[in-house]
Amino acid sequence: MARKTIKVNYLARVEGEGAFKVVVRDGVVTSAELSIFEPPRFFEAFLRGRAFSEAPDITARICGICPVAYQMSAVHAMENALGVTVDGPLRALRRLLYCGEWIESHTLHVYMLHAPDFLGYEGAIDMARDHGDAVRRGLGLKKAGNDIVNFVGGREIHPINVRVGGFYRVPRRRELAPLAETLERAREAALETVRWVGGFEFPDRERDYTYVALRHPDEYPFNEGHIVSSRGLNITASDYDRHFEEIHVERSTALQSRMRDGGGSYLVGPLARYNLNFDRLSPSVQDAARAAGLGATCANPYQSIVVRAVEVLHACEEALRIIAAYEEPDSQAVPVEPRAGVGYGATEAPRGLLYHRYRLEADGTIAEARIVPPTSQNQASIEEDLASYVGGFLDLPDEALRNRCEQTVRNYDPCISCATHFLRLDMDRG
Amino acid sequence: MTDDRPRCIVIGIGNPDRGDDGVGRAVARSLQGRLPPKVAIVEQDGEATSLMACFDGVRTAYLIDACASAAARPGSVQRFDVSGTPLPQGAFTLSTHGLGLAEAIELARALGQLPPRCIVYAVEAGTVEPGAPLSPPVAAAVETVGARLCAEIERTVV
Numbered sequence: 001m002a003r004k005t006i007k008v009n010y011l012a013r014v015e016g017e018g019a020f021k022v023v024v025r026d027g028v029v030t031s032a033e034l035s036i037f038e039p040p041r042f043f044e045a046f047l048r049g050r051a052f053s054e055a056p057d058i059t060a061r062i063c064g065i066c067p068v069a070y071q072m073s074a075v076h077a078m079e080n081a082l083g084v085t086v087d088g089p090l091r092a093l094r095r096l097l098y099c100g101e102w103i104e105s106h107t108l109h110v111y112m113l114h115a116p117d118f119l120g121y122e123g124a125i126d127m128a129r130d131h132g133d134a135v136r137r138g139l140g141l142k143k144a145g146n147d148i149v150n151f152v153g154g155r156e157i158h159p160i161n162v163r164v165g166g167f168y169r170v171p172r173r174r175e176l177a178p179l180a181e182t183l184e185r186a187r188e189a190a191l192e193t194v195r196w197v198g199g200f201e202f203p204d205r206e207r208d209y210t211y212v213a214l215r216h217p218d219e220y221p222f223n224e225g226h227i228v229s230s231r232g233l234n235i236t237a238s239d240y241d242r243h244f245e246e247i248h249v250e251r252s253t254a255l256q257s258r259m260r261d262g263g264g265s266y267l268v269g270p271l272a273r274y275n276l277n278f279d280r281l282s283p284s285v286q287d288a289a290r291a292a293g294l295g296a297t298c299a300n301p302y303q304s305i306v307v308r309a310v311e312v313l314h315a316c317e318e319a320l321r322i323i324a325a326y327e328e329p330d331s332q333a334v335p336v337e338p339r340a341g342v343g344y345g346a347t348e349a350p351r352g353l354l355y356h357r358y359r360l361e362a363d364g365t366i367a368e369a370r371i372v373p374p375t376s377q378n379q380a381s382i383e384e385d386l387a388s389y390v391g392g393f394l395d396l397p398d399e400a401l402r403n404r405c406e407q408t409v410r411n412y413d414p415c416i417s418c419a420t421h422f423l424r425l426d427m428d429r430g
Numbered sequence: 431m432t433d434d435r436p437r438c439i440v441i442g443i444g445n446p447d448r449g450d451d452g453v454g455r456a457v458a459r460s461l462q463g464r465l466p467p468k469v470a471i472v473e474q475d476g477e478a479t480s481l482m483a484c485f486d487g488v489r490t491a492y493l494i495d496a497c498a499s500a501a502a503r504p505g506s507v508q509r510f511d512v513s514g515t516p517l518p519q520g521a522f523t524l525s526t527h528g529l530g531l532a533e534a535i536e537l538a539r540a541l542g543q544l545p546p547r548c549i550v551y552a553v554e555a556g557t558v559e560p561g562a563p564l565s566p567p568v569a570a571a572v573e574t575v576g577a578r579l580c581a582e583i584e585r586t587v588v
Binding site: 064108112123124125126128129132135136139142143146 | 479
């Protein structure tokens with residue numbers, strides 16, 4: 001019997017540690033498994049017994065790439081529990097901070113981690129020898145994102161300026177002028193990035209995914225909106241647990257998410273956001289997406305690199321709009337009083353929906369915490385992509401096949417460190 | 431053209447909340463006030479693109495980081511001149527994310543952005559437990575590396 005195993009024992013160019021194994025029998029993929037062996041991190045247990053006000057700083061430590069997302073979901077969930085609404089300039093500043101993280105995180109993935117797959121390089125260093133101008137552009141663009149996070153968040157990694165109710169320090173209007181100049185240049189680089197990745201060659205693969213993302217009445221989603229799906233779900237974050245569940249699979253230290261009642265796997269992240277919110281992008285960003293070969297929807301996960309580039313362009317434009325409209329708030333934060341209750345928050349991390357739930361004691365102590373990161377939610381979808389797409393690539397030589405499998409995993413920009421709460425490839429084809 | 435960018439930079443790399451991983455930053459802090467004023471001293475968490483940004487316009491860079499070569503005792507110090515050759519493979523795996531010090535150096539080299547003189551001091555780590563202080567042998571190495579750097583910079587920069 002023809003038997004083949006594609007095995008990657010330590011996946012490169014993903015955030016964290018993991019592996020995958022694909023088994024092929026007589027030309028048919030019989031199993032595809034993603035294992036996450038990064039040790040579990042027990043953040044939910046660390047949070048119990050801490051003050052509600054500590055959640056943004058503790059959860060920011062879950063990830064060095066998307067700390068803003070953890071801070072945002074944490075503050076929204078706490079404010080939900082404590083009956084506080086943050087709007088006006090403080091809300092705008094949170095969205096500006098999120099723009100910075102999307103630019104930073106997406107640009108790192110597009111240029112350093114994913115583009116080498118499409119251009120046939122081992123990694124960014126090899127690619128840089130032949131595509132120096134592109135890599136320099138990417139580094140400059142990423143730095144613009146770092147600058148926003150540094151400026152609004154207080155420092156580039158694990159920002160320290162976010163608190164329940166608002167910020168510790170808010171910027172003066174005149175302080176934002178240099179950032180606007182940087183972002184004008186970044187917008188040009190972002191547009192150039194959309195054109196660059198739009199010219200790559202993409203394997204022609206599509207599946208009928210269930211997309212899940214936030215949707216807001218007016219905005220492409222960052223912090224706020226209903227959780228909607230391409231199958232008609234439309235709920236608030238407080239109903240998340242009624243529709244989604246996490247299950248343990250033996251090969252993984254991260255839990256895998258499913259939709260309850262047999263709904264199965266679903267997909268969060270750039271593709272889901274784009275498909276559910278194309279109409280919320282500005283006409284200029286929509287035009288750039290169409291010029292790069294995307295329609296109003298995109299079901300080819302290999303084109304997620306184009307969608308990320310489009311989202312970076314959106315984030316540059318949105319950041320410029322926020323800065324142009326910024327009025328200094330009367331205070332740095334709205335007052336917050338502890339009380340007993342349960343709070344729910346869901347925001348759009350670069351990799352997709354990030355859900356937090358907290359139960360608080362009357363004095364604001366955290367009695368229970370639950371965090372569902374986007375990579376946990378995408379794990380099942382990653383395995384199904386490997387199972388359904390790899391069969392079409394079996395005529396490739398082993399090394400090319402292994403690279404294609406790795407590329408398929410990288411379509412998701414998985415953040416394994418977050419999900420454990422990386423990657424090896426193991427392909428068995430006889 | 432006037433250029434006020436530093437010509438010589440000392441970059442301490444690491445995570446101060448992860449035990450001996452913070453040794454590079456501890457060395458950087460210990461050098462404050464001990465180096466010629468035109469030498470810049472910065473601390474970095476080791477993320478590649480931020481590290482590369484520090485190389486802009488620099489003639490000489492000294493980088494201090496923790497390493498885990500397994501062959502050496504905690505606190506032992508190695509010096510690598512990476513101006514022309516890469517760091518040895520495998521010793522710098524403490525970064526939690528895909529692109530660390532070795533990648534930053536090679537990416538900078540590929541883009542023609544590596545300072546002409548680039549020296550790495552590596553201190554063998556013992557513990558990288560979250561929240562742990564520097565272990566005694568690594569804490570002792572802070573002064574050893576600091577003194578070697580002061581002497582080397584005095585010889586080469588002035």
